[in-house]
Amino acid sequence: MIQDETRLGRGNTKIALFHQLLKLHIPIYTSFHGGKLELSEADSMVLQIVGIVEEYQRKIHNIKIKRGMKQAIAKGYDPTLNLSNRNEAPGRQRLEFPVEEVINLRQNGLTFKEIADTLNGLGYNVSKATVHRRYQEYESKQK
Known part of the structure; x- marks a missing residue:
């Protein structure tokens, strides 16, 4: 609930915010309109x-990925080799620290920020x- 749409920003910021909220199906209520926000024809x-451009950019991005994969396969890359270690966590190495200490501190009422x-x-x-x-x-393993 906002007073009027100018509270959300002006120009490009307002349009970008409207676009994201509409995409997520989040209604905007204003006291100025006495309910749900009514967009002008221009808005x-x-x-x-913006929606059409976003969809077009997504298609271009997917085409680039597809083209890159075809080129990599043509140069000898085998994508099936990536499937062998799917059970392992991808990304960074796991940090080692005492989880028991986290559990003890949490049971003593500390927040996660304080524990960190x-x-x-x-x-x-x-x-x-x-x-x-x-x-x-830890909690999911305990269940």
Whole structure:
């Protein structure tokens, strides 16, 4: 709920915000309109154009990926080799830190941010998100 659409921004910012909210099917209510926001014809036309351009960019992106894969296969790349280690976590190496300490600190009522700060003080360079993720892994194993 907003007072009027100018509270969301002006120009490109407002259009981009409207586009994202409409794409996510999130209604915008204003006290100015006495309910759901009614877009002007110009705004709705711009949003349609933005949607068409976004769809076109997505198609171009997919075509580039397809072309790149064809070129890689022509040069000898075998994509089936990537399927052998799908059970292993892709991406970065897992950080090693004492999960037991996370569990103990969590049971003592500390927040994940406080736990991350504590572990950083002990020499483990971990973020709040990593601490939270490991705690969730621990809880899912307990069930």
